[in-house]
Amino acid sequence: MPNNEVDETDCCGNGCTNCILDNKPKPSQQELLAGKRNVILNYAKFKMLSNEVHNGDAQLRLMHFVYVATENDENDCILDIPPGYHVMLRAELPGHAVPLLRPYSPYWTDLVAKEFKILVKLLPGGPMSDYLAALEPLQVLNFRGPIGNYVHDSSSPKCIYIIAQGVAIASTLPLVAQVLDNEDDMSCIFHAICAQDLHHVYFRDRILEFSRYWNYRSCIYLAHQLCSCGAANCDELCMHLKKKLRYNETACRLRLDVKQLAVHAAFSKESVSIVIIAGYATFQRVMRDQAISAFNLSDENIYLL
Structure with missing residues (x-):
């Protein structure tokens, strides 16, 4: 298949916000500046280096992959996956007439070594989840990308x-890093992290690293956090909850909604100009509508990962 050409069978059929049919793999600005070929523009082989349980949960896996070079490869190739973009995994499984396709967003990429890492939540009984759970290091998978629309x-x-x-x-970490790592970038970031409880807040160490920067703030919204104080109306000021937080962490025992967004808009020193939403499709749609209302934004300033 010619470089960059997209076939209808490349669509996984899961209704992705950034469908490959709408946002086909394309050379990024970084790749164009480097003048080198992006190895993942067409389906390419990547070898698994590790498949580790994350946060003590066997259903969460940190997977590390490296590009498998071909005989035709020279020193003119790189792995370029821009922040916020995803890659498509294509797997041919026994008993399935057609290959299974699933999108994943890398949270770490090495341009030169041609490696990337993803965080995967496995679903019991899911054919792709069962396949990934059983993967051993050195097994080879096929990925294609990058797919997305935020620049x-x-x-x-x-x-x-x-x-x-x-x-x-995981998909939002590179977006934050590209701003904070650029000393000339004066943009400010507010990171709203929605989770069931503190145990389901991932990459807390990385978030705390971000908090050292002047232009980054975050708040963890805990929809189902239980508190040892036993009070029905316990809030984020409770000392029992505060003891579970780390230095510089801010958390609220409630669900993020339009009221909370409006509170942030009212007390923010700067008007929000861009909203980026990462999560399940239903969550994305709901939060998009609420963000448009709370921040008085147009739909074109809302990006769904």
Whole structure:
């Protein structure tokens, strides 16, 4: 298949916000500047380096992959997956007439070593989940990408509100890092992290690293956090909850909704100019409508990962 050409069978059929049919793999600005070929523009082989349980939960896996070079590869190739973009995994499984396709968003990428890492939540009984759970190091899988539509412009300072649900926080980490790692980028980020409880807040160490920067703030919204004080109306001021938080962590024992977004808009020193939402499709749709209302934004300023 010619480079960059997309076939209808490349669509996984899961109703992804950034469907490959709408956002086909394309050379990024970084790749164009480097003048090198992006190895993942067509389906390419990647070898698994590790398949580790994350946060003590066997259903959560941190997977590490590296590109398998071919005889035709020279030193003119890189792995370029821009922040916020995803890659498509294509797997041919026994008993399935057609290959299974699933999108995953890397939270870490090495351009030169051509490696990437993903956080995967396995669903019991799911054919792809069962396949991934059984994978051993050195097994080879096929990935293609990058697929997405968000491009950050560092030359124009802005206030970026990022909303992440559950494991989808992984896809937002590179978005934050690209702003904070650029000393010339004056954009400010507010990171709203939505989880069931503190145990289901992932990459807490990374979030705390971000909090050292002047232009980053975050708040963890805990919809079902239980508190040892036993009070029915316990809130984030409770000392029992505070003892579970780490230094510089802020948490609220409630669900993020339009009221909470409106509170942030009222007390924020800067008007939110861009909202990025990562999570399940239903969560994305609900939060998009609420963000448009709370921040008085147009739909074109809302990006769904």
